Amino acid sequence: MARLTIRTRLILLASAALLVLIATNCYLTRTLSENSAGMVKAAGLLKGIEQADGARIAFGEMRYWMTDLAVSQLTLSERNAAAARTRMEEHLARLAPWNPERITAVRSEVAQYDDFADKAVDEYTNDRRVIGNSLLAQARQHSIVADRLLGSIVADLTGEAFAARQQAVAEAAAATRLSQFVVAAAVLVGALLTFLVLRSIVVPLRRLDAAMAGLNTGNVDVAIPAAGPDEIGAVARTLARFRDTLVEQNRRERELRVAHEELKATQASLIHAEKMASLGQLTAGIAHEIKNPLNFVNNFASLSVELLDEFKETVRPVIAALGADKRAEVDEVTDMLTANLDKIAEHGKRADGIVQSMLAHSRGASGERQRADLNALTEEALNLAYHGARAQDPDFNITLEREFDRTIAPIELVPQDISRVLLNLFGNGFYAADKRRREAADATFRPTLKVVTRALGNEVEIRVRDNGTGIPTEFRDKLFQPFFTTKPTGEGTGLGLSISYDIVTHQHGGTITVDSRVDEFTEFTIRLLRSRQTAMAAAKA
Numbered sequence: 001m002a003r004l005t006i007r008t009r010l011i012l013l014a015s016a017a018l019l020v021l022i023a024t025n026c027y028l029t030r031t032l033s034e035n036s037a038g039m040v041k042a043a044g045l046l047k048g049i050e051q052a053d054g055a056r057i058a059f060g061e062m063r064y065w066m067t068d069l070a071v072s073q074l075t076l077s078e079r080n081a082a083a084a085r086t087r088m089e090e091h092l093a094r095l096a097p098w099n100p101e102r103i104t105a106v107r108s109e110v111a112q113y114d115d116f117a118d119k120a121v122d123e124y125t126n127d128r129r130v131i132g133n134s135l136l137a138q139a140r141q142h143s144i145v146a147d148r149l150l151g152s153i154v155a156d157l158t159g160e161a162f163a164a165r166q167q168a169v170a171e172a173a174a175a176t177r178l179s180q181f182v183v184a185a186a187v188l189v190g191a192l193l194t195f196l197v198l199r200s201i202v203v204p205l206r207r208l209d210a211a212m213a214g215l216n217t218g219n220v221d222v223a224i225p226a227a228g229p230d231e232i233g234a235v236a237r238t239l240a241r242f243r244d245t246l247v248e249q250n251r252r253e254r255e256l257r258v259a260h261e262e263l264k265a266t267q268a269s270l271i272h273a274e275k276m277a278s279l280g281q282l283t284a285g286i287a288h289e290i291k292n293p294l295n296f297v298n299n300f301a302s303l304s305v306e307l308l309d310e311f312k313e314t315v316r317p318v319i320a321a322l323g324a325d326k327r328a329e330v331d332e333v334t335d336m337l338t339a340n341l342d343k344i345a346e347h348g349k350r351a352d353g354i355v356q357s358m359l360a361h362s363r364g365a366s367g368e369r370q371r372a373d374l375n376a377l378t379e380e381a382l383n384l385a386y387h388g389a390r391a392q393d394p395d396f397n398i399t400l401e402r403e404f405d406r407t408i409a410p411i412e413l414v415p416q417d418i419s420r421v422l423l424n425l426f427g428n429g430f431y432a433a434d435k436r437r438r439e440a441a442d443a444t445f446r447p448t449l450k451v452v453t454r455a456l457g458n459e460v461e462i463r464v465r466d467n468g469t470g471i472p473t474e475f476r477d478k479l480f481q482p483f484f485t486t487k488p489t490g491e492g493t494g495l496g497l498s499i500s501y502d503i504v505t506h507q508h509g510g511t512i513t514v515d516s517r518v519d520e521f522t523e524f525t526i527r528l529l530r531s532r533q534t535a536m537a538a539a540k541a
């Protein structure tokens with residue numbers, strides 16, 4: 001049914017109903033006309049009975065008036081008898097078409113009766129009563145036969161009329177029953193067809209409705225009914241196209257959202273990079289400005305030490321000539337001066353170290369790019385950092401865990417700079433883990449630092465994770481800024497992460513991120529792009 005259009009289905013349904021109606025009507029019309037023919041026949045037969053009865057009555061009157069004529073000899077009787085005969089003749093003439101032989105027989109009997117009766121009247125007129133009586137008796141014989149014949153005609157006609165009426169009634173009843181059956185069957189078939197047609201429309205419509213409701217709520221996986229050749233099929237096709245458009249739209253929206261997110265991330269990192277770059281410039285500027293006066297301080301400090309030594313030599317005889325108290329006073333002042341100058345020289349050197357770091361930081365790239373085994377480089381830096389820390393503090397200890405991806409192929413980088421980054425990360429991790437150990441109430445706490453390297457297709461990843469003090473969220477934004485440090489004065493410059501950031505992002509085109517929870521862990525993740533490395537190396541070459 002779904003192969004037909006809804007219009008065709010409805011036309012077929014209406015045509016079927018009309019056809020049944022026309023067929024039933026035709027049948028009923030034909031049966032009714034047959035029935036009315038039976039009724040007409042019965043009515044004709046009734047008329048025949050009427051005529052036969054009329055003939056019988058007229059014949060009775062004729063016999064009466066003939067007998068009366070024979071006795072009374074009156075012309076009135078003769079006229080009445082003639083009139084009755086005429087009436088009877090008329091009735092017989094009307095009956096003749098129905099059964100001519102019988103009517104002929106009746107006429108012959110009536111004629112013979114008439115003949116004998118006429119003769120009897122003549123004999124009575126001539127007063128020959130005996131002959132008249134005998135002739136009348138003969139006439140009566142014929143009248144009896146004629147009467148019986150007319151009676152049989154009435155009986156036959158009555159039988160036929162009854163049969164015709166019975167037949168018409170029976171046929172009408174049969175036609176009524178049949179038409180009732182046909183109408184019931186037509187109603188049933190019509191209801192079934194209507195049900196089928198409605199179902200063929202309503203079921204797919206419901207499916208379409210469900211699909212539309214699903215699409216309305218944004219569910220593009222909703223089942224869309226198969227598109228047939230009918231009108232509902234056309235709607236299903238349109239709906240499928242709509243679904244495809246929706247899927248495409250969703251895909252574009254997702255792409256746009258991803259692009260937007262990427263854009264935001266790039267923007268943030270650009271802003272950050274710009275900030276870092278301007279901070280780097282500032283650092284370089286400050287370092288340059290400080291370097292000269294600092295040189296003066298350092299130079300004059302060392303000069304002053306030498307001058308003080310010369311001064312001590314020069315005034316030695318004079319001091320020796322002084323009294324013990326005065327000599328002790330002078331010695332104390334010169335010793336204090338020497339100690340002060342030593343302090344100036346020491347801190348001047350430290351300040352010089354800081355200025356050197358700042359200048360190194362601002363100069364950026366410091367070494368040659370070359371292919372290196374990242375695992376070996378990491379291992380080397382780890383050992384260096386560990387032994388360095390142990391050399392500084394013999395009590396220092398930490399559990400080192402390594403998870404190196406052996407599939408990492410050598411990549412191009414500046415080994416000294418990446419080592420510097422790693423040394424700083426390891427140093428920071430050691431410091432934080434050791435700090436937590438020192439501050440922890442729990443004696444079983446074991447400082448641990450884990451290093452993981454992984455090959456990630458186009459990238460390589462290094463993770464440095466320690467179980468130290470962690471970094472409070474309010475410090476996260478400042479971590480990579482130059483001079484940000486939480487270490488006590490003299491222990492850290494706050495340049496380590498700033499330099500590392502510069503090396504990883506600007507020099508190697510990679511990323512460095514941090515994840516941390518206070519008193520649980522800190523994990524730094526460095527990602528270096530393989531292709532970018534190659535591209536940068538190629539650009540450099």
Ligand SMILES: Nc1ncnc2c1ncn2[C@@H]1O[C@H](COP(=O)(O)OP(=O)(O)OP(=O)(O)O)[C@@H](O)[C@H]1O
Pocket residue numbers: 424428429432466468469470471479484485486487491492493494495496497498522
């Ligand atoms: N693994 C870590 N755990 C906890 N805090 C850390 C960690 N790494 C860095 N930090 C915090 O970030 C600050 C900045 O680190 P950065 O390496 O730049 O400087 P620094 O270590 O303080 O000084 P320097 O590196 O010159 O010795 C640190 O002072 C510390 O507060």
Ligand SMILES: [Mg+2]
Pocket residue numbers: 424427428492496497
């Ligand atoms: Mg550091």
